[in-house]
């Protein structure tokens with residue numbers, strides 16, 4: 769009986785290892801987990817998000833600037849929001865390209881806008 773239990777344990781722990789090993793070797797491009805943010809107010813797309821993107825991203829991603837994705841209006845920014853916040857957090861490449869990273873408060877504001885449903889307000 770004792771032997772059965774230890775064999776069971778040995779195989780059991782191998783099974784557990786096998787479950788966890790694949791997730792241990794994460795791919796370089798895996799999205800980074802976003803921190804929890806507290807959103808105390810409704811973020812305004814026109815007053816906060818659009819000006820922030822204009823100031824920090826439009827030189828390369830504005831209409832006609834030539835770098836994909838184009839981030840010049842609500843539809844384009846909403847469609848690319850997940851990739852944008854990943855890039856602001858450094859994955860797969862830090863944006864704005866060449867750095868420095870945006871202040872955390874601005875990245876959190878963008879995350880709040882996403883969590884509030886990417887409003888066009």
Ligand code: HEC
Nearest residue numbers: 824825827828829835836837851852855860861863864865
């Ligand atoms: C100085 C130019 C420049 C600025 C400023 C810039 N980017 Fe980029 N961005 C690029 C280039 C160039 C690429 C294409 C990837 C590459 O060749 O490195 C890119 C790629 C991206 C991508 C696609 C990444 C992927 O998933 O492959 C996203 C999303 C992005 N930028 C978001 C942003 C955001 C958001 C900002 C503003 C906070 C920003 N970028 C500012 C030059 C810039």
